[in-house]
Amino acid sequence: MKKSLILSKIFILLLLGVASYVRGCDIYALLEEMEFPDDIDTIFELKIEMARQSGGTYYRDDFIRYLEDLNPAFKVDAELTLEQLQWAKAVMDAGTLKRLSSGMGMVDVNTKSTVPISEAKYLVGKELAKLDPIILSTNWNLNSVGRVIVTNDNVTTYWTHLKGVPVRGHPDGVTWDSIPGAGSPDGENELVIALTKNNKGEWTIPKGNHGSSNLVIHEFAHTLDKLVGQRLDGRKLSKDPEFYRNWYNDYQSGKITEQYYLQPENNYENALEESFAEGFAKYFENNGRVTSYDWPYISSYIGNYLMKKLKDK
Structure with a gap:
């Protein structure tokens, strides 16, 4: 019984590891699709790159403020998630920052x-x-x-x-x-x-x-x-x-x-x-x-x- 429980926990950990790996691959692939650097790991780094690709540094602070107004999760500098990157891609595809x-x-x-x-x-x-x-x-x-x-x-x-x-x-x-x-x-x-x-x-x-x-x-x-x-x-x-x-x-x-x-x-x-x-x-x-x-x-x-x-x- 004890051995079975240990094996179950190991299996769950393996599944979680695989899921994490897959999500990491998905983030990498999406960054590549967006033509963003593949070493972006945080929301802050993502915001800076979004601003850069939308017109340089002139309106950078305004771009970042707008992203945070649109998505409050972007106010916190945390580890980048796939969901946040997908949202960022939708913003870039819509030309939202360029319209701003x-x-x-x-x-x-x-x-x-x-x-x-x-x-x-x-x-x-x-x-x-x-x-x-x-x-x-x-x-x-x-x-x-x-x-x-x-x-x-x-x-x-x-x-x-x-x-x-x-x-x-x-x-x-x-x-x-x-x-x-x-x-x-x-x-x-x-x-x-x-x-x-x-x-x-x-x-x-x-x-x-x-x-x-x-x-x-x-x-x-x-x-x-x-x-x-x-x-x-x-x-x-x-x-x-x-x-x-x-x-x-x-x-x-x-x-x-x-x-x-x-x-x-x-x-x-x-x-x-x-x-x-x-x-x-x-x-x-x-x-x-x-x-x-x-x-x-x-x-x-x-x-x-x-x-x-x-x-x-």
């Missing part, structure tokens, strides 16, 4: 703002990184037609001429002095995002006073609608009959119910602009996944029609 680099490269800061440029670029850039690479390409990103400006508190700390000016679609008495973002209003070629400090003193993208599923992408979409639409078709993208058809289908099916996306007194031009921007935000905030609570027709327009149009052009 593109997004951060689009961001400027109001020179009179109190927001540090490093925080401005990272916080806004990581939201822009959710966009399709087609939109972040040099042909269509806003560097070619406009700019992304980060300021503090509200948009009037940059656009001072908007102080005291009412905001369309908002209740009476609401002015731009309380609004944290705007995408090319009144012919401007810029979108502005205003960061605020939380109760810990950290700069953040505000949650209040906008109601969008993603403030940065919503305002980005307004600028895309106006500037890129003009460049493509000589009109706003939200004036495309194909967009109107999809908006109307979502409206008729009861998906669009908020007054902000209908606008008062049947002002359909404003309604279409706001619905285009928010549909864009919903789509990319959820990685293109459409649920019964979203706007399926507008999502289909963005994913199947607009992306193809931008790619073909």
Whole structure:
């Protein structure tokens, strides 16, 4: 009985050893497939290599911060596991860090703002990184037609001429002095995002006073609608009959119910602009996944029609 128990334990240890060896071989093979050095043993070493292969050292600290935000397990420098390496490969295959680099490269800061440029670029850039690479390409990103400006508190700390000016679609008495973002209003070629400090003193993208599923992408979409639409078709993208058809289908099916996306007194031009921007935000905030609570027709327009149009052009 005792001998049998010893043999069983030896057998289990052998199996564990074989499993460990196989997993080690799998890690080695995956590193080779990714064209990473085969002597990477820790998460820290993996993060450094991922940053190096995604654009060198300029944004290295931001890349590492982003990886840790996406996967909290990467905050601990531990021995590399196969599961972590598989996750890293998916990130590299998706071009996630390169999209972050593109997004951060689009961001400027109001020179009179109190927001540090490093925080401005990272916080806004990581939201822009959710966009399709087609939109972040040099042909269509806003560097070619406009700019992304980060300021503090509200948009009037940059656009001072908007102080005291009412905001369309908002209740009476609401002015731009309380609004944290705007995408090319009144012919401007810029979108502005205003960061605020939380109760810990950290700069953040505000949650209040906008109601969008993603403030940065919503305002980005307004600028895309106006500037890129003009460049493509000589009109706003939200004036495309194909967009109107999809908006109307979502409206008729009861998906669009908020007054902000209908606008008062049947002002359909404003309604279409706001619905285009928010549909864009919903789509990319959820990685293109459409649920019964979203706007399926507008999502289909963005994913199947607009992306193809931008790619073909």
